Every structure is written in C-alpha cells, then in structure tokens.
Amino acid sequence: MIKIRTLEDIATLSETVDLECKLAAGKDGKGQLPVDFWPTYSAFANTHGGVILLGVKEKQGNFSLHGIADPQRIVTTLFNHLNNRQKVSVNLLTDQNVKVIIIDECTLIQVYVPSANRKQKPVYLNGNPFKGNTYRRLHDGDRPCDDETVKRMLAEQVEDSRDTHILSGFGLKDLDLESLHAYRNMLAAHRPDHPWIALADQEFLQVVGGYRQDRQTGEKGLTLAGLLMFGQWPAIQEGAPFYFADYQEQPEDKTSQTRWLDRVVPDGSWSGNVFDFFRKVSRKLMADLKVPFALKGNFRQDDTPLHRALREALVNTLVHADYSDRASILVVKDPGGFLFRNPGQMRVPAEQALRGGESDCRNRTLHQMFLMINLGERAGSGLPKIRQGWEAKGGRLHIFDSFEPYDQTRLEMSWGTILAEPVKTPVKTPVKTPVKILALLKDEPFLTIPALAEQLERSTSAVERALRKLREAGKIRRIGPAKGGRWEVVE
Numbered sequence: 001m002i003k004i005r006t007l008e009d010i011a012t013l014s015e016t017v018d019l020e021c022k023l024a025a026g027k028d029g030k031g032q033l034p035v036d037f038w039p040t041y042s043a044f045a046n047t048h049g050g051v052i053l054l055g056v057k058e059k060q061g062n063f064s065l066h067g068i069a070d071p072q073r074i075v076t077t078l079f080n081h082l083n084n085r086q087k088v089s090v091n092l093l094t095d096q097n098v099k100v101i102i103i104d105e106c107t108l109i110q111v112y113v114p115s116a117n118r119k120q121k122p123v124y125l126n127g128n129p130f131k132g133n134t135y136r137r138l139h140d141g142d143r144p145c146d147d148e149t150v151k152r153m154l155a156e157q158v159e160d161s162r163d164t165h166i167l168s169g170f171g172l173k174d175l176d177l178e179s180l181h182a183y184r185n186m187l188a189a190h191r192p193d194h195p196w197i198a199l200a201d202q203e204f205l206q207v208v209g210g211y212r213q214d215r216q217t218g219e220k221g222l223t224l225a226g227l228l229m230f231g232q233w234p235a236i237q238e239g240a241p242f243y244f245a246d247y248q249e250q251p252e253d254k255t256s257q258t259r260w261l262d263r264v265v266p267d268g269s270w271s272g273n274v275f276d277f278f279r280k281v282s283r284k285l286m287a288d289l290k291v292p293f294a295l296k297g298n299f300r301q302d303d304t305p306l307h308r309a310l311r312e313a314l315v316n317t318l319v320h321a322d323y324s325d326r327a328s329i330l331v332v333k334d335p336g337g338f339l340f341r342n343p344g345q346m347r348v349p350a351e352q353a354l355r356g357g358e359s360d361c362r363n364r365t366l367h368q369m370f371l372m373i374n375l376g377e378r379a380g381s382g383l384p385k386i387r388q389g390w391e392a393k394g395g396r397l398h399i400f401d402s403f404e405p406y407d408q409t410r411l412e413m414s415w416g417t418i419l420a421e422p423v424k425t426p427v428k429t430p431v432k433t434p435v436k437i438l439a440l441l442k443d444e445p446f447l448t449i450p451a452l453a454e455q456l457e458r459s460t461s462a463v464e465r466a467l468r469k470l471r472e473a474g475k476i477r478r479i480g481p482a483k484g485g486r487w488e489v490v491e
Helices: 007-011 037-046 071-082 147-158 177-190 201-208 224-230 233-239 274-285 305-319 350-355 364-372 382-391 434-443 449-456 460-472
Strands: 019-022 050-054 056-059 062-065 098-103 106-113 135-138 141-144 211-213 220-222 245-249 262-264 329-334 337-343 396-402 408-414 476-479 486-489
Touching: 007 062, 019 037, 019 056, 037 050, 037 106, 037 135, 037 141, 071 098, 071 106, 177 201, 177 224, 177 274, 177 364, 201 211, 201 364, 220 224, 224 233, 224 274, 224 364, 245 274, 262 274, 274 305, 274 329, 274 364, 305 329, 305 337, 305 364, 305 382, 305 408, 350 382, 350 396, 382 396, 382 408, 434 449, 434 460, 434 486, 449 460, 460 476
Parallel strands: 019 050, 245 329
Antiparallel strands: 050 106, 056 062, 098 106, 135 141, 211 220, 245 262, 329 337, 337 408, 396 408, 476 486
8 A cells, every 4th residue: 555654755646546636625625525536436446446645736747735624524524425325335444444644734634445345346326336326447547337347247246156047048959069078078087986977968967057947937948157168159159149269379479470370269160168168278278388207106197287287277267257248268378478368357356366265256167067077276276276386387477357448357477587577676767668569459459558567567657658659650549539449550
C-alpha cells in the first residue's frame, strides 16, 4: 500500500490502476465526501483494490496537499453510506481501512478499498447492479460495466461450478464417441480395477458428470462439462457459442511474415472438444523438451517436473476458463517460453494462488474428469507445483488477470535466460524493444497500455513513450477512442 508521510510524497503521486486522488473540499471548503468517491469504490472493489486519497489537489497532472478542515465529518458520512444498501451493495471497509493523516498541519484521509471476493461481486451503487451502476478500474479511470459483464459476475457469485447445468435438447448424438472411448481407455489404463469401467456409455457419462437428470424438474441431458469434454464441434458451437481453443507455435522472429509454425484450432478436421485439444496440444508443448536418462525400477522414466508443470498448466487453463466469456483459450509456444490464457477473472487472488492451499475451480466437473485420469491437482496445489517444476529449471513464472478487451487470466512461463532481472524492476529509460510492442499489438490490437506494461515488464510511462515514438514513425495508429479503441500496426 502507498505510504504518505511528507509533501514530497504527495508531489510524486500519479493516478494509476490502484490510486485515485480527490479534492473533497465541499461547497464550504471544510471537506465533504465527493459524489465521485462511489464509482471509484465500486471500481476498486470489482478489480484488485486500491487507495483513495481525499484532500489532494490536482493541477495539470501535478498533485499537492489541499487538506480537509473537518475530516471526522467525512469519515462519519462515509460509514453511514457504506451501511446503506440503497447507496452501495456491500461494505468492505473497517476502521483499519480509513486513516487520517496530518502533514504540516494539514489533514488528508487515506481510504484503502480491498478487492471484493467472488461472493460479494458485483459491488454496485444505487440498489441496482445494471444501468451503469457497477464499475471496474481500468488504467487510471473508473469504467462502467456493460450488462453482460455484470451478468457474469452475478453468475460467478451464485454458481460455485459453472459447468454442471443441463443443456436442453443435447444428448449422446452430440458426442464424439471416439473422444469418449479414448478417455475411457485412459481411465482403464490408470485405474484398471475401477468399477465404472464396465458401465455403458450413458451410465458412464452420468457417473462422471457429463450427463445428468434434474431431481426437481425431471429434465435430463448433457451437462456443459459433458459437451465441452467430449462433444462434436457443431454441437459445441450451439451449446457454448463463445468456446474457442487456439494453440500456436510462434517463430523466434516476431517480425516474420510467418505468424506461426504450427497451429491447432477447431477447424472441422477433428472433434474440437476440450479433451482432444488437451491430447493434441500436450504432445506439442513437450515435443522439444530434453529428457535425461533416468530409471524407475527397470524402466526408463520419461516424465520430468518440467513435463508435469506444462501438463498441469494446460489442464489448469482448461478447467478454470469461463466458457461464457468472449476471450478464447490461447496456448502459445515460442523460443522464449509459453503463454496460457483463459477467459475469466481469477477466482483466487494471484498471490494466494501461488501460495496454494485454497481452491475455487470454476468448472469442477471438468476438473474432476481430468483428476480421474491422473491429470490436474486438488486443493489448490496446482499452481505451486507448476511454479516449482518450472523454476527448478531456471524459468520465470508470472500469473495475472486483466479486463481488456475481455476478462482473461494469463499464465506466462519464460525461460530464465530471457528474464535476467526481477519482474518488477523499475525502468527509467525508454523501451528499447519496440519490435516486441509491434508483435503484441499485431496479435492483440485491443491491448491497453497497462496490459502492455505487464507483458513487457516495463513501466506504463516507458510504454507510453515507446508508443508515441512508434506513432510518430508511422508504424502504428489508433483506431477509435482512447478508451475502447484498438491499435493498428501499419505493415
């Protein structure tokens, strides 16, 4: 959290994704909780939290201490409103979140807004989560959420598992039986004495969660998990229209006319389902890994911690994806490392996920299906094991979520030789690799400046300078407004 002790600390401030400054002077000049405090509160709560400073004046991007004559009045008003459900949907603050700070006989108020948990989101205003009353923090501004985003938050709030609902009208005819039987063969090889092996296909689907009957309504059919795991591509497009899985092997030269050396997407030549995507892509991810000679008993051991880390990362991506969102599953392999992207915000904060011990899987039936064939990890141990296996070979791992152009979680696994300095090292010189920026914008034209800074591990100001130079050189141009537009790379 930001620490404010001196006037110099205030002079160096700039509004960011997790810091907002407000004058809060009021009509009488003694201090008043500003109306625009609440969109910022909602925005911080619905993203990654942040600090609001009250009593700070901004002029042409420079900040100075203005002070608040009657801070207690603001604090009292704040907590009164926080406990009014017609004002805001949930109170996330305690006395420890609100600090009155005195500098040179002037008073300011620091309010730390934590990120809300899944069960508390969306944090909204005016008694209605729709109609622009729900916000998220993007770059240095509070952006109202569209209705689709709010609906996904509400679904996340009430549905612990997103893949159990029955798809009306879908049945065994919509499955790729080759995929289902390949899965059953893997289960038989892994657990030859398991009692489910002898079941007929529909009974087997029922016990693994791919087919079920609602006890109250009597409705029966494939679940979303069953269709995603074993379905045929035309049926998947009907039942999960936003689902798309994409594997790319990219060349070392990002400026090359060759966009990828190998690619796997649902193109009608294979089932397109999650299980077959896993089978195809897992082999390609590990095709170039060196396997040291090692024996387990009398047999050569071909599986290493590195193999297991990549396999777990792929499973992790597939079982945590929000298949109702528009971003695709994206897996990228290149000489610098690997990228695993799935639609949907992380349900557990990144720091907690890296520590392990807490699990909140979005698609629990899919997860259980992979666990049955000895793939995936339980009890929140997946990401720590990925990190352990990867870093043991000198790699660097970074996981984060972002919200533009769509909600997504990104797991970046880079070889240690690529990242020589710490991830958060401040950069005070202009970005020296504009080629990387061009390559990123070519693949993802909706990337924001903070997202570019995250991926390049540079400061936002350094990225802004690089973008300005690229625009002046005529190599990129902006299409649409600053908020919500996209970049175009000029070939």
